[in-house]
Amino acid sequence: MASFDDLALKYVLSDGDDNDSPLQAATAIENAANRLAVGQWVASINRWMTSPDDTADDDLISRAKALEFLARTLEFLKRTSLKPDQVKLLVGFFNSLFSSDHRAGISASSRALKQLASMEGFRPSLGSEVMMSVAKLGDDFKRQAPATRLEIYDLVLGLLNNSLVAEDLAYQHGSSCGFMTALVDVCRSERDPQNLMKWFEILRLFLQNFSPAKEVLSEVFKAFSDYFPITLRASVTPSGITVDDLKGAVRACFASHYRIAELAIPFLLNKLDQGDAVTVTIKVDILLTLEACLAQYEHVAQGVVPYANQIWASLKYEVRNGEIRDTIDATLKAIATLAKRLPEPDLRTFFSAAWRDLGEDLSNATYTSQAGQLITSIAAASPTSFSLVAETAMPHITTTLRQTKSESHQADILALLNSLLQVRSALADVAGENENLKDDLFGDQLFEDGYARTWDSGAGPHVLAKAMDGMASLASQRTSGPNPQLICSQQVCEKIFRWLALPSIIYPLEGKILVQNASEEDSLAICNAATTALVRAVPLYPPGFQQLVFAFLSSIPELLENKQADSADKSTLLNEVALRLARIGCSATVRLGPPLLNFVVLINGLLQGLHSLLKESPVYWIAILDAIHMAILRSTDTLAVLLTSKEAIPIPGDKANNDQQWITGIEKHIRGLARIDLDQLGDLDLTLRNLEDLERDAGSSYKQFQGYSIHVVAQLYRRFTSIRPASSDSPLMDASVDKVIGLSTDFRLESHDEVQQQDRFLYQLARMATSVMRSLSESAQQELDLVLETSVMFHGKDDESGRAEFRSQVSRSFQTDSHGNRMMFSAADDYRTVPLGLGILQGLWPGTLMTINPLWTMMPLCEILMKSPTQCAGSRRIALDAALAILSNKSSDKHISAEEWSSVLNGLADGYAQVTRGAATDSPDVPTRLAIFKSILHFLAGDVARYRPTRAHNWLLRIICDTAPSEITIGRQLAQCFGILVSPKECLTKPNHAHLKPFRGQWIYQETVRPYFDRCLPSPPSGTDQSGQDDRCATNRSVAIFAILRHLKYNEYSSDADQIVRVVIRSLATFGVSDDIHAVMTVLCQVLEHEPERLKEHLAALVTNTMAVYKMARNVDSSLLISQGPGKTTTTRSDAGKCRHSALTFMRQLPGCFEPRYLLPHRVSVLQGLSLACGDPVRGVRALAISGRKAWSNLS
């Protein structure tokens, strides 16, 4: 083994950190048989220590390195390796370096001493020696490198943190604390942020653990207060310490011990009183430091009480005359802390002194708001301070409110009153049973003296808003002490809710306004204030909400009677008010009572409202239905929040969830619910009694509400559909069932508009069903047999009207025939009930769909959709398309065999054959062909979202991609439809449990776009391609490609961006003015956004072509419509506007993406075009042109 000399030499000669030599040395010392080893180890550096006075730099470096060798060795030594006498000797040696070798020895010595101090053999008495030797550094301390100083701070901090050493220091030095005064002298002018953090930590530790004499205290106080307020200059080499860290460290020193209170508090107040010389940041720092002192001084009588009046005298002006919010907030925080810390008698003295100022200010309109803030902050400190404040201030507040004539003064006083009420509510929640919160001051009397008087005085909107806010708080005040009760009487509470309902619920429906001659904004502000107040009050006083719902229902007839407004306006109003009611009732659960109370009351009320409107236009039904949907969503959200905070949310896919009793039969548990399908409006009292008996934990409430939501959806489905015998215009759904589902008699066939509104109602109902069904677990969906419900629409389920027969007939037919369980879409009423079936289907889990026979569900569906001439058109057809997409997406491979799948594809392929039959005489008309094609694409869209890579599986997709765009007559229209494959579809989203593979975008791109790039440009016939590509086919192919690309993410096609850009350039010139151009521009803007480099070479062509597109679209506008061949595609003004918009969007973005030198050649022509574009007929396009013009003209 190498000798210590060799190891030392090796270490000294090494360049970087050599861990090896110290480690070997440490092992050698530990393994050595005798004590001599330590001596030899120390002696190994003798050769570098011989001439400490030598000033040659080389010697210095090697000497420092040699000493470092010793220090590093100590780091590797075990704590028990050295004997006390050895430690003492070593400490002596390293201590001596502090006086003898200021240039090379300090860093290593500090490091070594830190290690030695942690050794078991370190005697506490040595601590003082180390401290004193550090002090010997004198002025040379500041000449040390910051890193060396850091080592010294670490050493001192280590010693102070060692309780034995600290005790010994206190014992040896007494109250004079000589070691500290010496240290303060040495470290006085520290500037390095990292070192300062340590230094402040040392000072804090010292102040907390030692009891120094006054002189020492002021010396130490000066050592850190000199830095206050601390700032940090920006540095090129940031230390990682922020100015907030430094502020925190200094603050900790100030707040370290009450002993320095007599220095710290006057010091801080003095700084604060310097007036304008203090910036906002500094002021906030001072205030926060003062707050920390007040909060942390342990001995309140010595550290806080003596300064209370002084603090008040200084701080009150910060709020009274303050303008900056941050300063005011910090001051209020400090005052609140002060009030919190003061014990009872001192608090009383403090507040009576403060009240002399505050009482006066309250009567003065200029200072009321500020005085209010101060009063609130003191009141909020503790229940004791609240009762003290309330006792003194409340009589004064009500008197001032009565006497003042100024509206702003009234508003300020009311704001104070409201704050006190809120503070009281908050304190009541945390106060113990023995606390007195002055109940008598916050009851009916306050209502009469304060709020009722203001309400009757005809005050302006601003004051009214404040009064409403306060009344809501007042109605929910409860008594302090055990068994809290409402303080206000029932009459007063009812009055408050009646008043709040006027501007928010009743008057809007009745067409009145609360404040005559108020502007529209003012009325809206009053209404919003009332709503906000109600949102807060309703959970605390549920009877008030029942009152609101009742008021809503009884105002509906008034709304209908209004002859001045048309039904569209009236329905909008009804919807607004109903949604407001949903917001008020469903934002929170009832505080003391059944959590579902308000939700059920509201939805029950809305169902009653809907029932009363059934003879009216469907626009009113929609208004109410929207509100029911909103109420369900909001309530579910509110309950889910409770769930997440209290217990794990039930995973919707959890199959082990057996607790289905709520979901399948809520009516057994809650009786008296409204059933509008049976024309029963329910018995609210019975319902309320039943709700009282339900379990109230978050999990149960959530499930109860799910059950209730299903109950609501089911009754609406039943109400608006009916079972009737099959007839010629409503064919049988199935041979074994003699009845069909159609619309109920509520739907009267009147005007076209009316029918449209009815359809809209059906969609909204379906959408609500989706929201409810998708939130259920898979097992719950199966338990409820939702697959069957898509065919029977909940008929025969918990109703007694004899409709059960139909249900059992359908169910039986599924069980008996060979096709098994399936879905049937009724053709009655022109398929108008299809959206309702889709509503349920959309929310189902793939697992739930396992119970059906996919083949026998899809085949009849395909049959309907592939039939020509089509029987089902418009929106119902699209609903069927969506159903097909869902089925193709959610049917799993385990469930449908390859043969069955092929037979579905064959059916679709036959449909496709009709589409491509071209000009044959018996071919269907163009709209039918397009409709069939879209249905096929919907099926494929569902399939490709969870693509399977086998070739056998995707043959239909391939045939369509290969042939559709080259179809002779309608190739272009077919190509435009390709977007359906990837366009966003509600039925194919994660919340609706669709099966979406993560790389579907890439897969679709590889299959449907990439292989066709070469067909996007025209080419003459060649060896491989006999026919070549004519212009028309190439254009159609490009249309198809962009229809798909516009919906893909850039990274999915970025690898072929160059090729795409080439096709873009051709397409800009060939597409004409159409929506297709918009797709091209979308893709182009994507390339520009992600990889502008790719466009650099093509800038000339792109700029010219885009400006040409703009010009063409502008001309179209003048000459209006241009027909583009057969079918629907005529370019409208809106399409032209869209083209111009997207063209200019691209031009606008160019200057930001390229260096001017690439664009300058085009500047003049572009500016010319853009200046013409400034006169575009569409305002949005003009704005783009103006900003584009600015960007291009700034190029230079």
Next chain:
Amino acid sequence: MDNKDNANPTILTASELPTRQIKKRKTPASADDAKFADAVSRRPLFLSDPFCDVSWSDGTESEDEFVEEPIDEQEIYDLISNITDPEHPISLGQLAVVNLPDVEITPPPSTPCDPNALRRVLVKVTPTITHCSLATVLGLGVRVRLEQALPPNYRVDVVIKEGSHSQDDQVNKQLADKERVAAALENDTLKGVLDKMLETCV
């Protein structure tokens, strides 16, 4: 510009300035409402497909996004009202230097005519005080902004409102003199001031 001509001008708040009346549509009362409103009353996505021609008449669809609207007085006002005053960091609209009634388009935008026909825009500028030395700069700023934002068939005239300036004739003469305007724009200092004024224009 430490010696301001009018150190303490009257300032209008943003809500007092004339704005285009936004068509009444359902606006949710709070952000919280918006979260749910979208789920409730949005048109079902399967009916929003580009190839779906089913109408959805609830008035919430923004079919009118590309509706044609001629350049009107309000639009001219919007273009110039956010120019910053050369003395104060406040817009000309807020200082009431430019006012909606003082913008005039001939022939009026409501009369249908050839889109390329010549139109004249007349803006009357009201300096905050009658002896404002920067009236010419204000007028020049308005003129430059409009020339940069209007199509070539619009002629821009900027004048000082009658009686609002002690030397309005002289200022008007300067503003109407094309050569002097062109020369002014060659002046780097003046160009700097104008650029600063137009910085806030979007």
